[in-house]
Amino acid sequence: MTLHRRTLLVGASCALPLGTMPLSAAHAATEVNLYTTREAGLIQPLLERFSATTGIKVNTVFMSAGLAERVAAEGARSPADVLMTVDAGSLVDLDRKGLTQPLNSKIVDAAVPSALRAPASNWVPLSLRARVILVSNERVPDTAMTYEQLADVRWKGRVCLRSGNHPYNTALFGAMLVKHGPVVTEAYLADLKRNLARKPAGGDREVARDIMAGICDVGLSNSYYVGLMLSGAGGSEQKRWGQAVRVIMPTFDDGAGTHVNVSGAAVARHAPHAANAIRLIEFLLSPEAQKVYAEANFEFPLLPDVPLHPAIAHLGKLRVDTVGMADMAAHRAAASMMVDRVGFDQ
C-alpha cells in the first residue's frame, strides 16, 4: 500500500497513529481495508475477532453515507477491499456502478441461501431484518395481519409511519409492486396515506413512541428496533415504547412470507487485498460472527442454527417472502414515484 492511500484510511482497529504504520510487504499482505456505513459499535467487535483469528489487520473507514460515490471517485486507485453496507438496493447499486468483483468462495456459497443471493450478483447478504407490524398492546387485539391490511379502512387515522420514501418503506412498496402491479399498489399507497394519524416522520422507534402516546394504534418497524427498545439498549424511555406495542410478523396477502431486507458486503473491484477481503466476508458468515449480528444488533442471522436474541426470538420463526432482492430493488424507483404521486409525505 502506498502512502497516499494510507492517508485515506482511518485505522479503526490499528493501535498505531496514521503515517507511522510499517511499510513492509509482509505487513501489507496481512491487512484488509474495509469501507462501511455500519455502526462502529457493531462492527468493531467482529473485526477484532477476525484479526485475532487470522492475524489480518483491518483498516476501517466508517462513513454514514456516500459509500458508492467515494469508491467511484477513488477509481482504480481505491484502497477499498471490502464494501459493507445495509439495504439490498444500495448493494445492487454497488454492482451496477461497477464497483465490485465476483466473489468465488465455497464457504460463502454454502452459507447463503440461494433465495437471498441474486443471480449473477457480486454482493452477498450478511444478516437479515424483517419489516414487522407494531400494534398497541392495549387497543389492538390482533395477533396476525398482512401488509395489505394496513390500508383497510378499519385503520383510518390510526397508522404511524416514517417517510414513505425511506428505503425501508420503498423496499416494501417495491416488493408490493412486484406482487400486485402498479394500479393496485398505487391505490394501496393512497389508502395507506388516508389511514395515517400524522405526517410520516421520525424513525421506526417513534412509531412505538406514538403508539404509546395514543397518537396511533398501528405502524411498521424494522425488527432490530424492537430488540433495541426492549433490551433497554436505547434507554429506559425506549424500553417503555417497546413494551407498549405487540409485534406482528406479517406476510403479504399471498402468505408467502415476511418482507426482509439485508445487510451485506462485496469485494471491491480494485481491491488490493482481494484474498483477504474474501476471508473477511467468509468470517462474517461464520457461526461465531453471525452470533454477534444476532446478539449485539438484534438481526436475524443468515445461518439457520445460530440462535436469535431472546428479544427477537419471541417474534416467531422468520419465513422470508419470495420476492428476490434484485427484483425488489429494481421496482424501488417506481414505488418512490408513486409515494410522491399520492402525496404520501405531505
Ligand SMILES: [Fe+2]
Ligand atoms: Fe435502521
